[in-house]
Amino acid sequence: MAVEITGIAPSPAGRLTQLNGIYRKLRRLPIIPVVILTVVVLSGLTAPLISPHDPEKGNLQERHIPPFWYSPEYGIKTVVDRVTIDGRLTQIDLRKAKKVDPEAELGDKLEILTKPGGSARYILGSDSLGRDVLSRIIYGARISVIVAVVTLGIGGTFGVVVGLAAGWYGGWVDEVLMRLVDIKLSIPLILIALVLVITLGQSFGVILTVLAIFIWPRFARQVRGEVLQLKHSDYVALAKISGASTARIMFIHIFPGTINTLIVVATLQVGIVILLESTLSFLGAGVPPPTPAWGSMIAEGRDKLAGGIWWSSTFPGLAIMMTVVALNLLGDWLRDTLDPRLRQME
Amino acid sequence: MQKFLARRIVLAFVTLLSVSVIIFILGRVSGDPRHIYLDDYSTQEDWDRMGEVLGLDKPYWQQYGLFVSGAVRGDFGRSVKEGRPVMDVILERAPATLLLGFVAFSISLLVGVPLGILSAVTRGAILDRFGKMVALIGQSAPPFWLGIMLMFLFAVKLRWVPPYGREDWNSILLPAITLGWYYAAANLRLIRSAMLDVLDSEYVKLARAKGVSNTGVILKHGLRNALIPPLTFAGVTLGALVTGSLVVETVFAWPGLGRLAVDALFAFDYPLLQGVVITFTLMYVTVAVLVDVLYAYVDPRIRYA
Numbered sequence: 001m002a003v004e005i006t007g008i009a010p011s012p013a014g015r016l017t018q019l020n021g022i023y024r025k026l027r028r029l030p031i032i033p034v035v036i037l038t039v040v041v042l043s044g045l046t047a048p049l050i051s052p053h054d055p056e057k058g059n060l061q062e063r064h065i066p067p068f069w070y071s072p073e074y075g076i077k078t079v080v081d082r083v084t085i086d087g088r089l090t091q092i093d094l095r096k097a098k099k100v101d102p103e104a105e106l107g108d109k110l111e112i113l114t115k116p117g118g119s120a121r122y123i124l125g126s127d128s129l130g131r132d133v134l135s136r137i138i139y140g141a142r143i144s145v146i147v148a149v150v151t152l153g154i155g156g157t158f159g160v161v162v163g164l165a166a167g168w169y170g171g172w173v174d175e176v177l178m179r180l181v182d183i184k185l186s187i188p189l190i191l192i193a194l195v196l197v198i199t200l201g202q203s204f205g206v207i208l209t210v211l212a213i214f215i216w217p218r219f220a221r222q223v224r225g226e227v228l229q230l231k232h233s234d235y236v237a238l239a240k241i242s243g244a245s246t247a248r249i250m251f252i253h254i255f256p257g258t259i260n261t262l263i264v265v266a267t268l269q270v271g272i273v274i275l276l277e278s279t280l281s282f283l284g285a286g287v288p289p290p291t292p293a294w295g296s297m298i299a300e301g302r303d304k305l306a307g308g309i310w311w312s313s314t315f316p317g318l319a320i321m322m323t324v325v326a327l328n329l330l331g332d333w334l335r336d337t338l339d340p341r342l343r344q345m346e
Numbered sequence: 347m348q349k350f351l352a353r354r355i356v357l358a359f360v361t362l363l364s365v366s367v368i369i370f371i372l373g374r375v376s377g378d379p380r381h382i383y384l385d386d387y388s389t390q391e392d393w394d395r396m397g398e399v400l401g402l403d404k405p406y407w408q409q410y411g412l413f414v415s416g417a418v419r420g421d422f423g424r425s426v427k428e429g430r431p432v433m434d435v436i437l438e439r440a441p442a443t444l445l446l447g448f449v450a451f452s453i454s455l456l457v458g459v460p461l462g463i464l465s466a467v468t469r470g471a472i473l474d475r476f477g478k479m480v481a482l483i484g485q486s487a488p489p490f491w492l493g494i495m496l497m498f499l500f501a502v503k504l505r506w507v508p509p510y511g512r513e514d515w516n517s518i519l520l521p522a523i524t525l526g527w528y529y530a531a532a533n534l535r536l537i538r539s540a541m542l543d544v545l546d547s548e549y550v551k552l553a554r555a556k557g558v559s560n561t562g563v564i565l566k567h568g569l570r571n572a573l574i575p576p577l578t579f580a581g582v583t584l585g586a587l588v589t590g591s592l593v594v595e596t597v598f599a600w601p602g603l604g605r606l607a608v609d610a611l612f613a614f615d616y617p618l619l620q621g622v623v624i625t626f627t628l629m630y631v632t633v634a635v636l637v638d639v640l641y642a643y644v645d646p647r648i649r650y651a
Contacts (some may be wrong), residue, residue: 048526113365183361191623198611282488308502310498320487321487325482325486328482338429
């Protein structure tokens with residue numbers, strides 16, 4: 001069968017510009033944030049399948065094992081009279097030094113390997129109870145994902161309903177609701193949340209509720225603003241004329257118009273929720289131990305930092321930071337794409 | 347202006363009142379306060395006498411009244427842990443928190459404002475990217491973790507500054523940088539976007555056309571107008587610095603109110619906790635009102651609205 005060639009076959013250079021064009025298009029998409037968030041969500045979902053160790057059971061004989069690429073540099077120590085401040089790793093006191101090398105004198109530099117180097121068994125090292133840091137981070141992702149989804153569900157829904165009502169009815173309903181938002185914005189919330197969690201009992205439910213209380217006002221305020229604009233539009237008036245009920249107008253006609261804004265707000269709020277949850281966990285008011293949450297992992301690793309055990313608090317912190325960075329970048333991108341008007345209000 | 351001010355002050359009172367209700371209810375929910383004062387060797391008589399002293403024999407609304415009238419006079423009762431009036435403890439700790447907040451706020455301005463201007467002026471260049479990095483880290487890293495990392499690097503490894511406590515003058519550096527970073531990031535972003543808007547405006551173009559120097563345009567025409575958004579934000583900043591101190595003081599064992607609150611909470615020292623929460627809220631709303639007044643003064647659109 002004969003095929004008539006009508007076009008000119010793309011030259012190699014043409015293909016390059018084509019590739020270049022694709023690259024340029026891709027560069028505008030938030031690829032890195034999406035990849036990071038996918039990894040976090042997938043690890044959360046498949047935690048039991050992919051984590052190499054049990055996150056809660058440790059092996060006390062394998063405590064403080066460094067990450068696989070790292071062998072502790074505290075091999076060389078100066079011999080001193082007496083180690084006054086514990087944890088000063090570059091010093092070793094004379095009596096101990098004599099045990100290693102009977103000839104040791106004050107001021108000598110001794111090469112001592114007190115800790116084993118990292119191994120592939122614990123990719124990111126093990127903590128002070130001999131638990132695998134990587135497994136705990138993977139399970140911690142699960143906590144963060146659950147917290148994000150549930151608080152967003154409760155707080156977001158509540159905020160949206162309040163915002164719809166305030167925007168639609170106006171008057172005293174609006175006044176009361178918006179003053180509530182104002183009050184929420186002007187009290188030291190972390191402190192109140194902390195007191196609430198400790199007083200009401202440190203359970204997952206209480207923490208989720210407190211976090212939901214944190215985030216609803218932002219949704220309410222945003223949706224209210226949208227409703228105020230939309231409710232005077234022609235299509236809403238037409239819906240009214242055709243006899244649609246108030247509930248129908250609010251949820252079928254107005255609510256969809258607020259979704260773009262909501263997606264942006266939700267993305268940015270998830271970052272805030274994750275930071276807040278980790279703060280509560282860090283202060284000891286989070287998900288009760290031994291369940292691994294990123295914030296409490298940092299708190300547990302903190303005391304060992306002076307002893308050079310940096311990995312058990314560094315990696316969970318990096319996990320939080322990367323997740324929140326990804327959410328912020330994605331949120332910014334969504335805002336620029338879906339709703340440029342929002343840019344004016346940070 | 348007066349109407350605006352009146353509204354703000356009423357709102358401040360309502361806020362204080364709601365916080366006092368919340369904290370009072372939580373105090374009662376947590377159990378009979380006599381349990382923490384008295385031990386197993388106390389008699390029923392002690393128990394009853396204590397109840398009378400604390401007003402526990404009265405109905406709840408009267409108890410709340412007593413709590414509020416005490417609070418207004420600065421009397422929150424005695425701290426269980428410290429065994430002395432709550433107000434004494436608070437007054438002793440407050441200066442450390444105020445100092446920390448002040449230094450952190452200064453850092454957030456000294457870093458955020460110049461970097462924000464430079465980022466806007468050199469849009470897209472290396473400096474702008476550097477600014478973006480600083481802002482992104484500040485907004486995304488949990489402050490307690492940032493503090494721990496800074497402590498590890500500068501206190502444990504390099505030993506430039508003491509890791510915790512309040513001994514030398516340089517003890518304040520790490521906590522203040524940790525606390526200030528987030529707000530430096532926020533200021534940077536606000537200044538940058540406001541500056542970009544202003545530099546694009548007609549009057550700046552006119553100023554340039556008239557031959558005003560670049561620096562003149564940036565500082566005189568640009569900065570003056572770009573400062574308004576960060577000023578709005580300053581109310582939130584100053585207030586939130588107070589709350590931020592909760593975390594940072596815990597990390598660095600800084601002897602201020604934030605750490606006091608956390609300690610009181612975990613020791614179930616309710617009188618002390620109530621005192622600290624009310625003090626924090628008072629600071630918060632006072633700052634908010636002051637900043638709003640300042641804001642109204644700077645931006646006439648608010649004043650005459």
